[in-house]
Each structure stands twice: as structure tokens, then as C-alpha cells.
Amino acid sequence: MFIILILYLVLAFALFLIPTKLSKFNSLLIALFHLCLFTFFMTHLPDVTAGKSIDISYQWIPQLGLNLVLKLDGLSIVFVLLITFIGFLVFIYANTYMKSYTGTTKFFFYLTLFSGAMLGLVLSADFIQLFMFWELTSVLSFLLISYFNENEQARKAAFQSLFVTGFGGLCLFVAIILIGSIVDSYSLTDWMEKAHIIKEDSRYLPALILVLIGIFTKSAQFPFHFWLLGAMQAPTPVSAFLHSATMVKAGIFLLARLYPVLGGTPEWTQIVPLFGALTMLTGSYLAITQIDIKLILAYTTISALGVLVLLLGMDTKQSVKAAMVFLFVHAFYKSALFMLAGFITKQTGTRSVDKIGGLIQSSPMSFVIAMIALFSMAGLPPMLGFIGKELIYEAKFDSPWLSTVLLIIGVTSNIFMVTIAFLFLFEVFLGKAKGGTKKPPGLYKYLLISPGILALLSLGFGLFPDLLTQLVGPALNIIRSDDVQIKLKLWHGLNQVFFLSVFTVIAGISLFIIIYRHQQIIKVWQRVNNRLFSINFTKVFSTGLDKFIAFSRKNTHLIQHGYNRYYIITIIAFTSILLVFQLYFTRGWEIESAFTLQPFYISGLVFIIMLSVLMSVLSKNSLFTIVAMAVTGYGISLIYLYYSAVDLAITQIIIETLMVVMFVLLLRRLPKFVKLSSRNTKIRDALIALGFGLIMTVLALKAIHVDFNPSISDYFVQNSALKAYGKNVVNVILVDFRALDTLGEITVLSIAALGVFTLLNVKKTKK
Amino acid sequence: MEILLSALTGLLYAGGVYLILRRSILKFIIGIIFMSNATNLLVFLSAGIVPGQPAFVDDTMKDAELMADPLPQALVLTAIVIGFGIVVFTIALKYKFFKTTSTDDQDQLTNTDA
Numbered sequence: 001m002f003i004i005l006i007l008y009l010v011l012a013f014a015l016f017l018i019p020t021k022l023s024k025f026n027s028l029l030i031a032l033f034h035l036c037l038f039t040f041f042m043t044h045l046p047d048v049t050a051g052k053s054i055d056i057s058y059q060w061i062p063q064l065g066l067n068l069v070l071k072l073d074g075l076s077i078v079f080v081l082l083i084t085f086i087g088f089l090v091f092i093y094a095n096t097y098m099k100s101y102t103g104t105t106k107f108f109f110y111l112t113l114f115s116g117a118m119l120g121l122v123l124s125a126d127f128i129q130l131f132m133f134w135e136l137t138s139v140l141s142f143l144l145i146s147y148f149n150e151n152e153q154a155r156k157a158a159f160q161s162l163f164v165t166g167f168g169g170l171c172l173f174v175a176i177i178l179i180g181s182i183v184d185s186y187s188l189t190d191w192m193e194k195a196h197i198i199k200e201d202s203r204y205l206p207a208l209i210l211v212l213i214g215i216f217t218k219s220a221q222f223p224f225h226f227w228l229l230g231a232m233q234a235p236t237p238v239s240a241f242l243h244s245a246t247m248v249k250a251g252i253f254l255l256a257r258l259y260p261v262l263g264g265t266p267e268w269t270q271i272v273p274l275f276g277a278l279t280m281l282t283g284s285y286l287a288i289t290q291i292d293i294k295l296i297l298a299y300t301t302i303s304a305l306g307v308l309v310l311l312l313g314m315d316t317k318q319s320v321k322a323a324m325v326f327l328f329v330h331a332f333y334k335s336a337l338f339m340l341a342g343f344i345t346k347q348t349g350t351r352s353v354d355k356i357g358g359l360i361q362s363s364p365m366s367f368v369i370a371m372i373a374l375f376s377m378a379g380l381p382p383m384l385g386f387i388g389k390e391l392i393y394e395a396k397f398d399s400p401w402l403s404t405v406l407l408i409i410g411v412t413s414n415i416f417m418v419t420i421a422f423l424f425l426f427e428v429f430l431g432k433a434k435g436g437t438k439k440p441p442g443l444y445k446y447l448l449i450s451p452g453i454l455a456l457l458s459l460g461f462g463l464f465p466d467l468l469t470q471l472v473g474p475a476l477n478i479i480r481s482d483d484v485q486i487k488l489k490l491w492h493g494l495n496q497v498f499f500l501s502v503f504t505v506i507a508g509i510s511l512f513i514i515i516y517r518h519q520q521i522i523k524v525w526q527r528v529n530n531r532l533f534s535i536n537f538t539k540v541f542s543t544g545l546d547k548f549i550a551f552s553r554k555n556t557h558l559i560q561h562g563y564n565r566y567y568i569i570t571i572i573a574f575t576s577i578l579l580v581f582q583l584y585f586t587r588g589w590e591i592e593s594a595f596t597l598q599p600f601y602i603s604g605l606v607f608i609i610m611l612s613v614l615m616s617v618l619s620k621n622s623l624f625t626i627v628a629m630a631v632t633g634y635g636i637s638l639i640y641l642y643y644s645a646v647d648l649a650i651t652q653i654i655i656e657t658l659m660v661v662m663f664v665l666l667l668r669r670l671p672k673f674v675k676l677s678s679r680n681t682k683i684r685d686a687l688i689a690l691g692f693g694l695i696m697t698v699l700a701l702k703a704i705h706v707d708f709n710p711s712i713s714d715y716f717v718q719n720s721a722l723k724a725y726g727k728n729v730v731n732v733i734l735v736d737f738r739a740l741d742t743l744g745e746i747t748v749l750s751i752a753a754l755g756v757f758t759l760l761n762v763k764k765t766k767k
Numbered sequence: 768m769e770i771l772l773s774a775l776t777g778l779l780y781a782g783g784v785y786l787i788l789r790r791s792i793l794k795f796i797i798g799i800i801f802m803s804n805a806t807n808l809l810v811f812l813s814a815g816i817v818p819g820q821p822a823f824v825d826d827t828m829k830d831a832e833l834m835a836d837p838l839p840q841a842l843v844l845t846a847i848v849i850g851f852g853i854v855v856f857t858i859a860l861k862y863k864f865f866k867t868t869s870t871d872d873q874d875q876l877t878n879t880d881a
Contacts, residue, residue, distance in 0.1 A: 564873055565788045572784055595770045599818075606771050613782045613801070622793060629797050632779070636804055639772070644821040644835035645811065651844055655851045659800070662858055670793060670865060677790060685788040693781025696805065700773035703813035713838045721824045729822035729837035734844065745845050752852035756859040
């Protein structure tokens, strides 16, 4: 299975090598690849159905406990088959869809990589590895949303989605590390074995909340749902693949994967359904008043994701079963609808419902497909959606917690779904044709192949639901880790669930008739909605971000102001404080040396140096400053001379002389000192300088009693004459014992000389 | 004498810091020189000062206790030379800077392109 992931990578990069003439078959090639994969995984289905799981692991960094582990079990195979199959259809679809755009190789490159990353994600059985694939899908989603990158809205939407999912990804990462620190492993098997330890640990709740933030951002749950609306800026194949069938389901997958590890606790059954129900209702309610067909589908996707989260959170056998079935239901009808939306847009040149109508005349085929898909969405028999909805109702009846409330919310949301389905069907396909829709689809008829297949599946699985049992059963066993017998059927008999369904359909259709008859209602409704839900999440997000950036900029300006001397003041002040603490805590304040002026010629010399320092600092004449500086330097060299440092004295004298010569040469070309600083600044600087000087004095006094490691000096002294045949130990150290250091020093000097040479030469060539 | 020399070191540091905080670049360079002198003195002092006993040896005399410690001297010698390199380079830079901008004021340096 590793080979498959590597093949994805190779294939993605190979796209760039395909000659331009053949590049129009790129998409079909990848579609074929997906079909092969689908068949390959199908051959493993019997094994997996029998309860086996195929594990492949590879040691990556065993020292850190990081391994690459792939696991094909009942749960992952469901997602793997969905990804490869829908991938197959999407690539066929994209072949026609993307024809009119340039840079399609890049597009298919991203989409192929995404497909591989998604496959890696659902196959991962190690959570660090899972996280990496998780992030990869976020990044690729960003790149795909911003595919039309000359469009500013697309760029903004892409950034927004990356920001939200990236934030969620970080939360997830922290959660993984938290749980990893409880069980000391990142492998799924260990986590499942030690699930009871994890649930009892105090880190459980924070980890759960962080995991849920990760899942909710990825699966567009309220209040993170807004990025999915922006993501509709992406080309339609991307919406059909990433933002309805696969990437947004990654959160659902993780929720199901972690169910045996984190699920079943009161926290889980309270938090998860709450957000699921909220999302379900918001999505379906807001979908009704949308005009943009892709946005309608986006809102219903959000609603469907809410349903999935709700079901997985409810923690009953029924609900998990319903979730797994609904996963297929939704993937089939929503991808089909997105692809149809792409077809409609290509055909009519608009995405606005108001401007589309009577498509049935120009393309009856698309009407049939749309009808099947929309009926599945509405949950009408004999579609698969009907079975899904029945199961959901059943699950809600059995729910131990707040079943009435959930039922009401669920039924309301489904009524809206029915209304939306009919509205969509009637507004777009029936009624009067508005604008240039008469012409037959032409080349675009190929766009109907993939949604057609999906619609057929919606119908086929609805009529023969037993086929799905094979797929759903093993997944259930993995999630619930007990044997769940499932039997799917279209006809459940006359029970309360059936009556509820009938009620839903009748209410939905009546609502539709009211809206359709009186078009102004929807306008009023839109206005009311705009008033009621005036919080525009996208706007809140972007203003929040702008404010944050402005805040950081202000702070940065405060610290990074660009004034060299304030940086220096900061450094000096901070160093002073550190030194005071260090001296105080480690050495104390007592001074061990006695004060003496003997020998007097040295103390006299010291006083002269001090005077010249003051002179140099305070003088307003630059020549005096330099002369005073020279006096200081020569004075110091005399001190060296007296205290047995002959070589130092010689060096200091030579260098001081050179420096004075240079300064004087330079001085002729420089202006006189001008008064630049105010009195207050000078006083402030003087205080800082004196404070620092005082601390350095104390440090110097303390430093006298710090012993350098004597054995080094002793070694030099004892071996200087014996081994290096030199009598001046300092010289021997420099040119013999530490000759390489001296070489480094010479190098520094050469580089400085080279720098000076270059600096002075540039001027000449410029003139 | 240690106290007096330490005070001198402190004063050199104070003068160096004060000059470094000036807007004039010439003063800034002199500040660097003072600080490097001060640091040299600090290292030199830290080994303890011994008058009139340079670290000269011949085959007979091997008592390291009586002599000045050669190690800090070697370190300081390197530091003096490197400090000189830095100062020369800064002066050249300063010269070039003045030629290009005709000012000695750091605060006039607001552009990256002259």
C-alpha cells in the first residue's frame, strides 16, 4: 500500500513530463489510475468483510516512536473506496470541464496529490502520520481553491479556508501529543487498547475539545462552517471532490476513527451532537434562501456534515449505522449535484438561480439525473436517501438523550431539504427558459457521464440495499467494536418512522408550493434572514484578522523602531540588570582588594587616562576627541608594560599609532561636530553610561579573584622552552601552541582589509 | 592598585557607552574603541596583575607562580588586533557613508538606497 502512495507522488510529478500534445489525456490517465485502485481495493473487500485487517508498518524514526503504519480495515476501506471511486468519476468529469482553462497540468497535479494525501489520511494508523496527511489536504485544498488566482475573492477564500483548517490542524496536533503523552505512543492500536486509561486521565477533556476543534474546522461545523462557502470559488471538480465527498469527510473519518478511543463518555455525547444538530439546522435553513446554485449545495453539504457529526455523537448502534449509510447517500447525491451545477454553469454561463430556467428543454438528460439526485437528497423512495433518512429517524427515536429535541430539529431540517430539492428542480429545470439555454449541450454532454453514474448508484443501492450491507457492516464493527447485525431495506412497514417520513415530505412539498407560488416570499425571507443573521462570519473573520495584523504591526513598531541607539540602550540596560543579579547572588558585594595609590607613578598615569577619557567624551572639537583617545590608548599600553605584558604594550602602541594616523587623515574630510542631542538626552545617556560603568567596575574587581584554569597556563609555561624552543611564553602561545587561532585572526584582518579596499574603490569607479 | 584599575575599566566602559549612544558616527566609532580597550583591560585584570615579571622562561626556571599569567595576555593580544580590524573597517565604512550622504548623523539614515 505504500507503493500506492508513492505511485501517486510519481504520477503527480510525471504530469509535468507528458508532452503538451498528449496532455489533454492527463485527466483520463489519472481517472484510469483511480479505477485500477478501486478494483484493487475491491479485491480486498471480502477479506475485510470477514473481519480481517491488513496492516503494513515501516519503521521511520523508532527512537522517537514514530512509525509509518497503514491499516486497511472495515472503516478505512469504506473511505478508500469512496475516494478512489469518486476520484475516478471526478477526473473523467474534469477532463471535459477544465478544457477551456489554461494551466490544467498544475490543476491535475494538485488534485492528484490531494487524492493521494486523502488516501494516506484514511489509511493511517499512526496519528503523527495521520496529522501530516491531514495538513497536506488542507494545504492542497488552499491551492485548489485559489486556482483562479487572478480573482481576488478566490485568493481571500483560499486563505480563509487555510487559516481555519490550519488552526484546526494545530489544535488536533496538540491533542494528538496530549493523548500521546498519556499512553506514550501514537499508534492507533495502542490508543484503542488503552482507551479506558485515556478516558480516565485528567488530560482527556482538553484533548477531546482540541480534537473536536480540529474535526469541526475540517468538516465545516458551525461556527467554522463559513470557510466551506468561500471554498465554492474553486473549480467545480474540486467542489465535487474535496468539498463534498472527501476532504470535509476527513473530520467525519477521524470522528469515527477516534470513537473507540475517546467516544462514549458523557462529554462526547453532549458536545458532539450539540454542534452537529446546530450545524444541521443552520445549513438547511440558510440553504433555502440562497440564489447561487453552488452556495445552495454548499449549505446543504454543511447540513449533511452536521447530520453525520450528530449521528456519530449520539452513541447508539442505530446512530452509527445510520451515519455510515448516510455517508454513502450523501457522497453519491452531493457529488452528482455539484457536477451538475458545473454543467449548468457551463451551459448557461451563470450560477444564479434567478437567471436559469427551463433547462429540461435543452438537456432532458440532466433533468433526469438531477431529479434522482435531488430525490435522494430529499429522502424520497426509492432512492438510497430514503433508506438513509429512515435510519436517521430511527436512530433519533432510540436516542437516549434529548430524543424529542433532536427529532424536532431533524425533522425541521429534513423538511427544508425536501423544499430545497423541489425548489432546485423547478427553478432550474422547469418553468420558463431565461436567457440562452436553448442550445443543445454539445461537448458539455460528456459532463453528464459522471453525475449520471452517481445518480444510478443512488437509485440502484436504493432498490437493492443489501449490496451496501457488505460495506457498512465491517465499518460498524470497527467503530462500535461489537457485532452489529445490520439489514437495510426499503420498506420498513407502517411504523412511527414511516409516518414521520410522510409528514416530512408533505410539509416540505407544501412549503415548496407556497414559496414557488409566491416568489416574493423568498425575497422577504432573504431580507429577514439578512437582518436576523447579520453576523457575517466571513466579514467577522477578515476584520478580526485585519485588526490582529494592525495590532502586531503597532507592537512591532514599538520594539523594532529602527533607532540604533535605542537598541543599544535596551541591550546595555538588560545586560546591567543581569550583571547586578549575577554579582549579587553569586559573589556578594564585599571587595577583597585593598585600596592603594602605590606605586604613585601608575596611579598618576591612571588619573591621566581617566582625564583623557572624560576629555574625549566631552570635547566639542573632533581633533581634541581623537587626541584624547590616543592618550587613553598609549596610557593603557604603559599599564600593560608595567604589569609584565610587554607584547601587549608593543601591540597596543603600534595599533594606537595606526589608528590615530587614520583618524587624523579622515578628519580633514569630515565636518565639525554639530550639536545633535538635546540636554535631556545627554543626561539620560550619561546616567545609563555611568550605571553601566559602575557595574563593570564591580565586575572587574570581582573578576580579579576568578581563577583561570591554571593548568593551561602552567602547561604553556612549562613546555614553552622545552617543546617549542621559545622563551617568550605569550609569543609561543600565539605562533606555536595556538597557531591556528592566529591564522584565524590574520584571516579576519585580511577580510577587513579587503572590505576597506572594496569600500574605497567603489567610489572611484562610480566617479 | 586593582581598585583604581577597575575604576578605570568602568570609566572606559561608561565613556564607550555614552559615545555609542551619540548620533554622530565618528563618536560612535570612538565609543567602540573605548569599549574594546575596556574589555581588554577587564580580561587582563582578571588574571591578577604582577608587576615586572613578564612570562619569559628559559630551561632552568619553571616556577609559573611567580610570573604573570601568559594566557590572558595571549587572548588580549588577539583581541587588540581584531578590534583594530573592526575599527579600520568601520572607519572606511564611515568615510564611504559620509561621501554618499554628506552627513554624520545616524538619524539621517532612513533610506536603504542612497
